[in-house]
Amino acid sequence: MKRRDFLQLAGMGAGALMLPTYLFGKSVPLDAPHSVLDARASKQLADVALNTARSQGASYADVRIGRYLNQYLFTREDRVQNTVNTESFGVGIRVIVNGTWGFAATDQVTPDGIKKAAEQAAAIAKANAKLQTEPVKLVPVQSYGEQEWRTPIERNAFDVPVAEKVDLLLSSNAAAMQEGANFINNSLFLVNEQKYFASTEGSYINQDIHRIWPTFTVTARDTASGKFKQRASLSAPMGMGWEYMSGRQQDKIQGPAGLIFYGNTYDQKEDAVSAARQAKEMLTAKSVKPxxxxxxxxxxxxxxxxxxxxxxxxxxxxxxxxxxxxxxxxxxxxxxxxxxxxxxxxxxxxxxxxxxxxxxxxxxxxxxxxxxxxxxxxxxxxxxxxxxxxxxxxxxxxxxxxxxxxxxxxxxxxxxxxxxxxxxxxxxxxxxxxxxxxxxxxxxxxxxxxxxxxxxxxxxxxxxxxxxxxxxxxxxxxxxxxxxxxxxxxxxxxxxxxxxxxxxxxxxxxxxxxxxxxxxxxxxxxxxxxxxxxxxxxxxxxxxx
Structure with a gap:
């Protein structure tokens, strides 16, 4: 790990400790224009992998060209702690040779780089085959030809200005603090997986996948006793765009004791206010009888x-x-x-x-x-x-x-x-x-x-x-x-x-x-x-x- 990457991770806060390793792709500007994989160019590159695998004796091969965009924002009370915006781009090639799996990957997304990776995958399969006791058995799959699929979103969260996202996080923090919270950590995770899949069975599939997760933790403290209680957000990570943050009234479910539950959209500011009230209430709530x-x-x-x-x-x-x-x-x-x-x-x-x-x-x-x-x-x-x-x-x-x-x-x-x-x-x-x-x-x-x-x-x-x-x-x-x-x-x-x-x-x-x-x-x-x-x-x- 590079020193810059280590320092970047260390500054993200506790919620970032479980972030996936592919976070450490190439850093890109926060305002970088959003684009998607070109299906025609991807097909040409995929065919290089498939043809090379066949020439190396593969009875089956598949290739995944992937572009992974990750944007994470971290705030605490009235300040931004960190912003992360990365792109990871490369190719993974999987083959079966002599009844055995082989896999190789490269970030050299060129015909020559892909050819070398396919050859390496085949060589690994051949080496593994010396130890394989039973050949891989694949159940059939339909050949789908050229296909596309996209997460049905109303607004691409990556296209939303970072200032708008930060304003929402900080205004939610302020609302919680005004309601009596002593601390609040508030984060936003955005992921866009762009994946092009192709196989020797005739499928060429281009997919554009979006996910969003707003999350916070509110802390209330009793200064006299030193006790504290925390209430986490009631949001759910979703396969949606920025529309999830709209907090539409029709998506809310009213529960007992003034509780509000969220369905297909989420009202972060409202939840943060409720969290502050409930965290304070926890400080004096009675302990359960087993x-x-x-x-x-x-x-x-x-x-x-x-x-x-x-x-x-x-x-x-x-x-x-x-x-x-x-x-x-x-x-x-x-x-x-x-x-x-x-x-x-x-x-x-x-x-x-x-x-x-x-x-x-x-x-x-x-x-x-x-x-x-x-x-x-x-x-x-x-x-x-x-x-x-x-x-x-x-x-x-x-x-x-x-x-x-x-x-x-x-x-x-x-x-x-x-x-x-x-x-x-x-x-x-x-x-x-x-x-x-x-x-x-x-x-x-x-x-x-x-x-x-x-x-x-x-x-x-x-x-x-x-x-x-x-x-x-x-x-x-x-x-x-x-x-x-x-x-x-x-x-x-x-x-x-x-x-x-x-x-x-x-x-x-x-x-x-x-x-x-x-x-x-x-x-x-x-x-x-x-x-x-x-x-x-x-x-x-x-x-x-």
Whole structure:
């Protein structure tokens, strides 16, 4: 790492510590004009890679030409801490020679540079083939010819003047401070992935993908005692443009106790004001009494539980043990799936994977193997029915096509199986958040993400949250502190008793979901409506330190 890059990273603040490595592309001016990959020129370069791979004995080859734009803004109270604007541009080439994978990448995006990378990929495959015991088996994929797909956006966030973005962050900070916050860190992450994919099977696919994530943390302090409390933003990373920041009234959901929840757009200033008030309220809120409670979980909270207890354990490579050395394995082993009656959750639990969900982080037209994306069931009526698989895995679970969930976080990274959007289907009957709370006699309403812990098999876990409210006799009464719940994946999903209808359905997301060695990140969303889980064990985190 260059000294300049190190100093740049060090100045970004705590929220920047998990940024992907491809952040360190070439720095470009903040006001650089926004452009996209030229499909015609990309096709000519792709053909160089494919033809070279064939000449080196490849039975299959694909090439990804990628241009990755990243813009990150960091503020604190009344000042800008840092601005980052980078571009990374290069080519990744993957081949099968002698039944074995080979991969190479280059930032020399020229015919000669691409030819050399293709030759290197083939040489690596030939070397690997000496140790390969079983040839790679790819399920078929359709040839799509020349195709284009773009994230449907109303306003490109990269075209919005930086001054306008900074004004929004700083005005939100000021509003929180005026409401009594002592500190606020406020950040904005923008990503544009421009990817051109081509393969020897005849697909030439150009995609332009946009993602946005505004996030802050508000801190309130009691000067007398020295205690402090924090409230994170209730935003969700989204596959959208600048329109996500418009905070349209029709996208807001009014909850109990004056709570406001956000759907397809987000009002940052309003959320910052609420955060300041709630952080102050936390300072005097009572500590929870441990015991069994009915939990009402907001989608912004439940999304993380879905991610950890459903998304990860149903990744087929994890099930097969490929991640054992790094991130663990899975309790949801193939023998359980083969019984066709493994009880993952209650009968109302329907969990599905979907790379086509509107506004989701994982929405694309085709994955990084040129497979058209789709929706499929993972858990149907509480029973485990499928996993997440790509072209060289699908035959293991008797599938005749890939699920379209292959992804690489950079042109320089090899693509592999990544989590698609994994979501809980909403209830089928009309049922609102208010209806749900009325039906709870002794419970806790949990909102937003907090600390969590889950074991290597994604089975035993503990989850916290951002905000906690006591529910007594069908009414939200007062705020609580020090709440976390403990369960295991099967027990938890079998305690699922009620799910609100589609009108309450919202997305949670993660910009930087890590996996693999060398580690890669991906962006993924998880949707749900407000959901109730009965009789879950709640602990007091202050007493369990």
């Amino acid at each position: 015991g069994k409670y009915d939990l009402v979980l907001d989608p912004d909270h439940l999304g993380l539980t879905i991610h950890e207890s459903v998304g990860h354990p149903l990744e087929l490579d994890r099930v097969l043990g490929y991640e054992a050395n790094y991130a663990g394995t899975s309790f949801a082993t193939l023998d359980k799936w083969k019984t066709k009656n493994f009880n993952y959750g209650s009968k109302i639990v329907n969990l599905f994977a979907d790379k086509t969900q509107d506004h989701s982080l994982g929405k694309v037209g085709w994955d990084d193997e040129g497979v058209k994306t789709k929706r499929w069931d993972l858990v149907k009526d509480g029973v485990l029915v499928n996993y997440q698989a790509i072209r060289d895995q699908a035959h293991i679970i008797n599938e005749n096509e890939s699920h379209g969930c292959c992804y690489a976080d950079s042109w320089s990274s090899v693509q592999f199986q990544r989590m698609p959007n994994v979501s809980l289907a909403p209830g089928t009957e009309k049922y609102s958040m208010q209806d749900m709370i009325k039906d709870v006699q002794d419970g806790i309403f949990i909102i937003g993400r907090g600390s969590y812990s889950i074991d290597q098999q994604r089975y035993n876990f503990q989850f916290g949250g951002t905000l906690f409210y006591e529910i007594k006799n069908g009414q939200v009464t007062e705020m609580l502190n020090d709440v976390a719940y403990q369960s295991n994946t099967q027990e938890f999903w079998n305690s699922c008793a009620k799910i609100c209808d589609e009108s309450d359905y919202r997305l949670f997301g993660s910009f930087f979901d890590g996996k693999g060695q060398p580690s890669q990140v991906s962006a993924v969303s998880h949707g749900s409506s407000t959901t109730r889980f009965n009789g879950v064990n709640v602990i007091n985190t202050a007493r369990n330190i």
